[in-house]
Amino acid sequence: MTHILVTNDDGVHAPGLPILAQALRAEGDVTVCVPEHNWSAGGHVKTMHKPLRAWDAKLADGSPVTVTSGAPSDCVALAILGLIKKPVDIVVSGVNAGPNLGYDLTYSGTVTAAMEAVINGAAGIAVSMCVPAAAAELAYQTAAKFAAVAVRSVLARKLPPGVLLNINVPCLPEEKIRGIRVTRQGLRVYQDELVTRIDPRGKPYYWIGGRPPEGILEEETDYWAVSQGYVSITPVQLDLTAYDTLKAMREWNWGEGDTHA
Amino acid sequence: MTHILVTNDDGVHAPGLPILAQALRAEGDVTVCVPEHNWSAGGHVKTMHKPLRAWDAKLADGSPVTVTSGAPSDCVALAILGLIKKPVDIVVSGVNAGPNLGYDLTYSGTVTAAMEAVINGAAGIAVSMCVPAAAAELAYQTAAKFAAVAVRSVLARKLPPGVLLNINVPCLPEEKIRGIRVTRQGLRVYQDELVTRIDPRGKPYYWIGGRPPEGILEEETDYWAVSQGYVSITPVQLDLTAYDTLKAMREWNWGEGDTHA
Numbered sequence: 001m002t003h004i005l006v007t008n009d010d011g012v013h014a015p016g017l018p019i020l021a022q023a024l025r026a027e028g029d030v031t032v033c034v035p036e037h038n039w040s041a042g043g044h045v046k047t048m049h050k051p052l053r054a055w056d057a058k059l060a061d062g063s064p065v066t067v068t069s070g071a072p073s074d075c076v077a078l079a080i081l082g083l084i085k086k087p088v089d090i091v092v093s094g095v096n097a098g099p100n101l102g103y104d105l106t107y108s109g110t111v112t113a114a115m116e117a118v119i120n121g122a123a124g125i126a127v128s129m130c131v132p133a134a135a136a137e138l139a140y141q142t143a144a145k146f147a148a149v150a151v152r153s154v155l156a157r158k159l160p161p162g163v164l165l166n167i168n169v170p171c172l173p174e175e176k177i178r179g180i181r182v183t184r185q186g187l188r189v190y191q192d193e194l195v196t197r198i199d200p201r202g203k204p205y206y207w208i209g210g211r212p213p214e215g216i217l218e219e220e221t222d223y224w225a226v227s228q229g230y231v232s233i234t235p236v237q238l239d240l241t242a243y244d245t246l247k248a249m250r251e252w253n254w255g256e257g258d259t260h261a
Numbered sequence: 262m263t264h265i266l267v268t269n270d271d272g273v274h275a276p277g278l279p280i281l282a283q284a285l286r287a288e289g290d291v292t293v294c295v296p297e298h299n300w301s302a303g304g305h306v307k308t309m310h311k312p313l314r315a316w317d318a319k320l321a322d323g324s325p326v327t328v329t330s331g332a333p334s335d336c337v338a339l340a341i342l343g344l345i346k347k348p349v350d351i352v353v354s355g356v357n358a359g360p361n362l363g364y365d366l367t368y369s370g371t372v373t374a375a376m377e378a379v380i381n382g383a384a385g386i387a388v389s390m391c392v393p394a395a396a397a398e399l400a401y402q403t404a405a406k407f408a409a410v411a412v413r414s415v416l417a418r419k420l421p422p423g424v425l426l427n428i429n430v431p432c433l434p435e436e437k438i439r440g441i442r443v444t445r446q447g448l449r450v451y452q453d454e455l456v457t458r459i460d461p462r463g464k465p466y467y468w469i470g471g472r473p474p475e476g477i478l479e480e481e482t483d484y485w486a487v488s489q490g491y492v493s494i495t496p497v498q499l500d501l502t503a504y505d506t507l508k509a510m511r512e513w514n515w516g517e518g519d520t521h522a
Contacts, residue, residue, distance in 0.1 A: 038310070040310070044305070044367045044368045046368050046469060048301070048468075048469060049299070049301070051458070051466040051467055051468050052466065052467045052468070053464075053466055054465075054467060074469070077469055078455065078467060078469070081453055081454060081455035081469070082455040083455060083467065103380050103499055105501050106305045106373070106380075106499060106501075107305045107307050112367070115367050119367075119451065120451075146518065149515060149516060149518065153513055153514075153515055153516070157513055159506065160505075160506055163503045163506050177518065178520065179518045180515050180519050181520060181521070182507055182510045182511050182513075182521065183507075184500070184502040184504070185501055185502045190380065190381075192342055193342060194339065194342035194343040194344060197312070203314075205312040205313065205314055206312055206314070206315060206344065207309075207312050207313070208307060208308060208309060208313070208335070208338055208342070230520065231518065233510070234502060234507075235502065235503035235506035235507050235510055236501045236502065236503060237501060237502070237503035237506070238364055238501075239445070239446050240446055240497045240498060240499075240501065241445040241446045241495060241496065241497065241498070242421075242424045242496040242498035244421075245420065245421055245424050245496035245498070246443055246444075246445060246495075246496050249443045249494070249496055250443050252414055252418055252443075253414075254411075254414055254441045254494075255410060255413065255414070257410065257438065257440045257441045257492065258440060258441050259439065259440030259442060259491065260441070260443060
């Protein structure tokens with residue numbers, strides 16, 4: 001039977017976690033292994049300078065969970081390396097309470113858990129909900145349902161090595177979703193600002209603040225799809241080589257040391 | 262005059278940092294802004310849930326540095342958003358004491374600093390030395406010299422939007438380097454193992470252990486180039502879309518909700 005590892009980057013108390021685990025129990029055996037606390041925008045982490053702890057607990061619905069002191073990617077590595085005593089076929093990471101669109105992918109703890117799965121030879125799927133709405137249980141149900149659809153497709157069709165799926169689901173009840181679009185990574189323009197404040201002792205401290213990023217509405221991108229009410233599914237690869245640029249760069253004259261000429 | 266921001270992920274005490282900053286002073290005005298401590302394998306971080314501190318200090322050679330409590334990518338964001346009162350043209354991150362090859366790119370703090378530069382509209386270059394050798398000052402000189410070569414080329418030729426350079430330099434004196442190769446991201450096979458230990462109170466704790474990753478020797482990859490004594494320069498893109506897979510996936514039957522048919 002398919003063994004599905006569920007993890008997330010919002011930690012063990014995230015409301016979307018038990019809903020996702022429950023939806024996936026129809027697709028296989030489900031094990032849940034998650035970080036103790038929130039790792040949002042925490043990037044792809046491999047904890048090597050300190051040891052990790054892991055312990056058994058219960059989710060809000062009473063189902064079992066293994067909690068770790070590591071990052072989402074650490075949870076996946078620990079589980080696959082043997083903390084969970086059963087080979088993992090597929091890792092599903094989510095439901096993240098917020099979108100992972102455009103350049104968000106480079107920061108996203110949710111996505112890095114799926115990256116870690118792929119690096120360790122399992123399939124990987126990241127699932128995010130497009131509006132942070134902690135109370136929107138209905139929308140988590142929608143996201144969990146489409147995660148199950150994706151799991152079925154991935155098990156049936158297989159993804160190539162080094163490729164994971166990044167799924168973003170509009171925060172809508174299921175009947176309002178217009179369908180699934182396979183998309184490319186779009187562009188969101190970050191509008192970050194430096195916010196300087198003075199602490200009670202007269203010393204400055206800094207926030208990376210500003211308004212939320214604005215998406216560029218190009219057709220067939222992740223951002224476009226969710227803005228139109230579609231579920232966006234983007235295949236993401238771990239080969240980051242810019243092949244077009246590579247070709248051009250071989251014609252550059254690098255001066256000293258150039259060995260392409 | 263070109264304004265170069267130097268950062269790293271090994272923190273303010275890294276021996277390669279003053280050597281890199283000094284080598285780049287021939288190419289433009291240099292500002293150094295780095296994390297207080299080591300962030301290796303820390304991933305792409307945007308610190309949003311807590312404020313950051315920043316303060317002035319001196320590097321080991323007496324030159325000025327701004328130190329922050331954030332990650333490498335936070336240093337870049339803070340500097341570009343206004344902590345450094347001068348527009349940044351190019352960010353050079355390094356010299357990392359260890360390689361960033363293959364899937365390392367998805368974890369590397371050194372590389373994420375260059376990603377953050379590109380996301381914020383500056384050019385980005387990551388520089389790593391291929392053997393950890395804290396005392397090998399000569400090899401840091403080599404890495405710093407090729408960083409300067411890359412800065413000159415990038416300023417002269419410009420990189421396309423969303424593309425950075427990932428440079429790996431063999432740990433050799435300059436005269437032993439065979440030249441520069443423009444490469445693609447290779448594959449390293451991680452050989453991680455779960456190491457379980459018992460603490461003095463009888464409770465288990467876990468290390469992600471095992472031998473270092475082994476590279477696959479495919480020609481024109483980053484790993485191949487440095488193993489042959491070349492400086493490897495890989496153009497890296499922030500569009501992670503797997504375009505080949507995307508095309509194939511549009512033919513999949515997703516069952517419920519499929520709107521590609």
